[in-house]
Amino acid sequence: MPRGMEACASLCGAGSSRGCRCRCRQQCQGPAEAAVAYGKPAPAAAEKHVEAVEAARCCAESGEIASPMPPPHCSLRDLPVEMLVEIFAWLPGTDLPSLALACTKFHHILHIDRIWRRRCREEYGFSENSQNLEMIGMSYREVYAKLLHPYRHILGLWQLDTEDYRTLLNVAVDGLCITGWTYGPSLNTHVDGPLQFQPSFRIRLTERKSAVVECMEGRHSRPHSRHVQIQKDRLTLQCDKTGHRKDLTARLRQERALVLSLTLGLEDRYQYDCLAYRRLYLPPSHPEDLIRPGLFQGNYDAFGLKIVMLSFHGKYARVTKITGDTIRMLEIHLMRRIQLPDGEFFRNFNELSRVVQEIDEQVIREQQQQQQENGTEESQGHGWQSPAQPSVGESGAAALEEQPVPFVLPVGMRTRDQNYPRTCRMCFYGVDTVTLPGLAYWERFPGVFILFDENHFGFIWLKVKYFILYGRVQNTFQNVEAPSPQAFLEML
Known part of the structure; x- marks a missing residue:
């Protein structure tokens, strides 16, 4: 019997075949299978010859030449080894x-x-x-x-869960190891440059073919032992050595230009030999988004680039700060677009401030009214928490078709990025909320969200006359998709 016909007959005997052009599935089933499929009790003894005849008829209808003596019994085990290898290789x-x-x-x-x-x-x-x-x-x-397989839950992006200084950890398959890479901010890199990562730990197989976790940091001889505890959305790394504390103190002084006096009590508050991380998902993308969401980086201060996440939530967009020492959340109101007649609009700082202030006062009044109607005490500037809905503002396609207009910073505006785009497509009213670590105090800064292109956006803090440029992170990451939209919102 030809191999193709034999395979077809075997699959038909099991009750289904992709290649058989049967009029209905019942034609490829034996009496017992057909009875079960339609909820009828199976006969006491299946008629093997009837199954063989049905299998041969399926082969004939699919164009194969049926054997005059079909095998009395067909099963998956009768397939050739090479065919089984190919089938099994597709299974999880x-x-x-x-x-x-x-x-x-x-x-x-x-x-x-x-x-x-x-x-x-x-x-x-x-x-x-x-x-x-x-x-x-x-x-x-x-x-x-x-x-x-044992360490599959550790793969992906993680954020250091601390109020002192948050950083980013990327765990990925690296050759014969699983390596954890810690993000280190660069002082001299432009927002379009790649992220800088340093190895933090690795998981490898030993000669005994058992996995071990090795620490790649610290002043001690490396690598040395490190313990990993994985929960659902939590990751804990604990090292047997304690020299990491001094290393961290030196690193923070270098990255954040901290003086020695600020390190007093740091070892008690920041136990670097035991770090806890929280799972970080990247935002899902939708056709109505202005641009593709994801990770961006920008120069907030003189202490190096910081990473943020841009996500869209119906009428609002959100920029969440991922790394750094302050908690920031920039909310963009996509329904409150600031029209740009020409580039001169930005040169007049007083006029720009007047327009934003009017919108800000209106937003505060509407939020207060909504709080009174709902009887809640929600904080201002958190409209993104409203149920997600299709964007009613400009769609992503409209943003690409929008004709760019000249852009220039107002006179007296400070920035660390003089090499910013000279044209932009859209502008929206936005509010940046800043919370200091360990304090309940927060402050809001209304300003202008500026969409330059698919890979760049910016924000003007009018109160402090400061502009920051964001560039899309070009690094690619694996295992960063949220299992559901609700899981992503809970992460935020």
């Missing part, structure tokens, strides 16, 4: 151990490394050379079972 790796318990043949087939090589590549992006694995006596099945 978590389903393969159960499949290995089905029979001895499947058990032996699932030791073929080609199956696990595809699982490692497609599920985790693992692309190590098979010759390198052979040299160290390792198989793809062992890499999957002892490294990738």
Whole structure:
């Protein structure tokens, strides 16, 4: 029997076939299967010859030449080994151990490394050379079972969960290891430059083929042991060495230009040998968004670039600060667009301030009225918490079609980025809310959100006459998709 016809007959005997052009599924089922499918009790003894005849008829209708003596019984185990290897390689790796318990043949087939090589590549992006694995006596099945699968929940982006100084951790598959990379702000990098990461820890397989976690930081000889505790959206790293505290003090002095007097009591408040992180998801993208959301970086001060996240929430957009020592949330009101007749509009600072102040007063009145109607005590400037709805402002397509107008900073405006775009597409009213670490005090700064292009936006703080430019982070990250829109909102 030709291989194609044999495969078709085998699948038909199981009750389904992609290649068979049956008039209905019942034609490819035996009496027992058809009875179960329609909720009828199966007969006591299935008629094997009827199943074989039905399988042969399916093959004939699909263009194959049926054998005059079809096999009395067809099952998945009758397929050639090469075909089973190809089928099993498409199944999720978590389903393969159960499949290995089905029979001895499947058990032996699932030791073929080609199956696990595809699982490692497609599920985790693992692309190590098979010759390198052979040299160290390792198989793809062992890499999957002892490294990738047990530590799959650690992959992705994490934010240091502390009020003192937050940073970014990216955990990714790196060759034969899983490496955690810590973001380090650069003092001399433009907003369009790549993020700078340093290795923090790694998870690797030893010669005994057991995974170990090694710390890549500290003044002590490295690498040394480090402990990892993984929960649902929490990650805790604990090191046996305590020299990290002094290292962190030096690092903060360098990155934030801290004087020695500010380090008093730092070792008691910031236990660097035990760090807790929270899961960080990237925002989902929708066609109505002005630009593609994601991570951006900008120069807030003289202490290096800071990372923010741009996300869209119906009538509002939000810019959330990810790294740094202050908690900031910039809310953009997409329904309150500031029209730009020409570039001269920005040159007149007093006129720009008057327009923004009028909008700000109107927003405060509307929020106070809404709070009174709802009987709540919500803080001002948090409209993004309203239920997400389709954007009623300009769509992403309209933003791209918008004709750019000249842009120039008002006279007397301070900025750390003189190399900003000289044209922009849209402007909106926005409010930046700043909260100092450890304090309940917060302050709001109304201003102008400026959309330059797909990869750049800016904000003008009118009260302090300061402008900051944001550039899209060009680095790509894996395992950063939120499992649901609600999970992303809860993260924020």
